[in-house]
Amino acid sequence: MTERIRVALEPAYDVWVGSGRDVLDAALASVDAGRASAVAVITDDNVAAAGHAARVTGAWRALGVPVHVLEVASGEASKSVAAWADLVEGLATLGLDRDAWVCAVGGGVVGDLAGFAAASYLRGVRFVQVPTTLLAMVDASVGGKTGINAVAGKNLIGAFWQPQVVVADVAALATLPPAVLREGAVELYKHALLVDAPWRAAFHGASFGLSPSLDAATWTELIADGVRVKADVVAADPLERGVRAYLNLGHTLAHALEAATDHAMAHGTAVAYGLAYAALLGHARGLADWRADAFALAGWAADAPLPDVPFADLRAFMARDKKRRAGRVRWVLLERVGQPIVVDDVPDDVLDAAWHALHGQFAARIHEEDSA
Ligand SMILES: NC(=O)c1ccc[n+]([C@@H]2O[C@H](COP(=O)([O-])OP(=O)(O)OC[C@H]3O[C@@H](n4cnc5c(N)ncnc54)[C@H](O)[C@@H]3O)[C@@H](O)[C@H]2O)c1
Ligand SMILES: [Zn+2]
Structure with a gap:
């Protein structure tokens, strides 16, 4: 089962939610990703060690696109000016041109950082998000906010930069540490509160009904519903002047x-x-x-x-x-x-x-x- 949620921003794009390599292949094909002159897959050490980056590079290689992998250290500290500078210098050193794409594979840290690198390199190159945490799937990868932290505060430097497509492969959740899963569940529950989603009640068991071992179909439905809530809110208020405040x-x-x-x-x-x-x-x-x-x-x-x-x-x-x-x-x-x-x-x-x-x-x- 695969769900596609339209995010009606300018430009509009789809969030694909499902399980397995087929979803990734179909999502990349849907935006004609094979036309990329090259792709920079940006990930972190944990995500790479769990094998998620390799799955994604495999999909790009299958399209015949030359792949470069840039790995950053996991953790919020990588959303820094220094890490961003290393990344864009890295893209330049590779000689990537305006037809190269950036593909973020990781949680919100990688998505925000890689998205801002994509927004700023050559004044903007195409960008794909492959979120691997629950939080990134239902929250960080939807809405086009990218950015890094300043010494004076979080997320003070950034840009709105929409991806071509977002692909949430729920299989990635199987390797998520429980504490990280719970963090995403809180945002998902927040989305349920904003619309009084019928599945909110399903959360009210002892463990809020969530565990990494939940079956793929259930995850897919829950995440797709969570994405829909955020997609609707950001589409109604792309630049955060009104109802987007509800997400707070x-x-x-x-x-x-x-x-x-x-x-x-x-x-x-x-x-x-x-x-x-x-x-x-x-x-x-x-x-x-x-x-x-x-x-x-x-x-x-x-x-x-x-x-x-x-x-x-x-x-x-x-x-x-x-x-x-x-x-x-x-x-x-x-x-x-x-x-x-x-x-x-x-x-x-x-x-x-x-x-x-x-x-x-x-x-x-x-x-x-x-x-x-
Ligand atoms: N752009 C937005 O609209 C937006 C919205 C909400 C949050 N954010 C940002 O998102 C960030 C938080 O994102 P997060 O909670 O995903 O944290 P994260 O990216 O730091 O990931 C959490 C941890 O899980 C690891 N990890 C990721 N995927 C994994 C997997 N599948 N298996 C095993 N380990 C995995 C990471 O390496 C990291 O150690 C913050 O910087 C926040 O500002 C952005
Ligand atoms: Zn939050």
């Missing part, structure tokens, strides 16, 4: 938690707490009560305790967030599940009370599997 559900607190822990807290953990916090704020405003679901998600997904800091410390980080508008901190809440709203008038005492409530719920929690 849970992220206002998450970004502050990441900053307060010097990025020691994983993004998925921070967003899981952020969703629980958004549920608390919504309840305090008399909106829908989805606290139980949000607490269950955080209980399953969080792999670090909440930092023991006063809310004022977090507020200081929020004041610096680049997504803030006109000096006010904006919160995405749910009027009801499936109906997000953006508010910027939550009083300080309500924010403080919700932070205390969140602490009461999660202060000493560490994911059991990881601490064992």
Whole structure:
């Protein structure tokens, strides 16, 4: 079973979701990738070691396209000016021309970095995304944001650059570490909350129904639905001036938690707490009560305790967030599940009370599997 989701941006492209080499071959054929003068396959050490890069280079070779593999170190540190400079210098040294393509094979780090290299090399060459993490499949590879981190902050340098095609081969998920899988699951669940997806209920079992060993057809359906949510939102707001803000559900607190822990807290953990916090704020405003679901998600997904800091410390980080508008901190809440709203008038005492409530719920929690 293969799903194709149209991302109606300018230019439009398809996200293919399925399992196995056939999907990759068909997706590359659909954009006539065989016309590439060469391809630079950009990946990281973990993804290469798991064999995923080799599968993709095989597909390009089968098209008769000369393949160059550029491997970066795994981890967020590779989204740096230095790593980007190495990559584009590498493309230039290889003598790649305007008809060469870049193909990212990896998680969001590789996708963002390789995408920005593709956007900037020769003022832009064609680009294919082969996401290999759940997060990259349902989130990072959809919407055309590419970029790297500055010393002063995450994702401050970048460009909108759309791929020709995205190919999510769910077979890649089998080698994903459980903690990385949970991070993607949090974003997938966030997408389900934004539209009240019918499959949201399927998440509510003990392990949220997700494991790397889930069968390919189930993964394909879940991921395709998650992609559809993001695709619809970004198509309605390509440049992030309006409804794209909904994707920040849970992220206002998450970004502050990441900053307060010097990025020691994983993004998925921070967003899981952020969703629980958004549920608390919504309840305090008399909106829908989805606290139980949000607490269950955080209980399953969080792999670090909440930092023991006063809310004022977090507020200081929020004041610096680049997504803030006109000096006010904006919160995405749910009027009801499936109906997000953006508010910027939550009083300080309500924010403080919700932070205390969140602490009461999660202060000493560490994911059991990881601490064992
Ligand atoms: N562009 C966007 O719209 C967007 C959206 C959300 C997040 N992001 C970015 O995405 C990044 C996070 O992405 P991520 O969570 O995928 O992290 P990641 O790319 O760092 O991957 C997580 C870890 O899993 C490893 N890995 C990847 N695929 C694997 C596989 N199939 N088997 C085994 N190991 C594998 C990686 O080497 C890495 O160690 C952040 O930099 C974030 O800013 C971008
Ligand atoms: Zn996120």
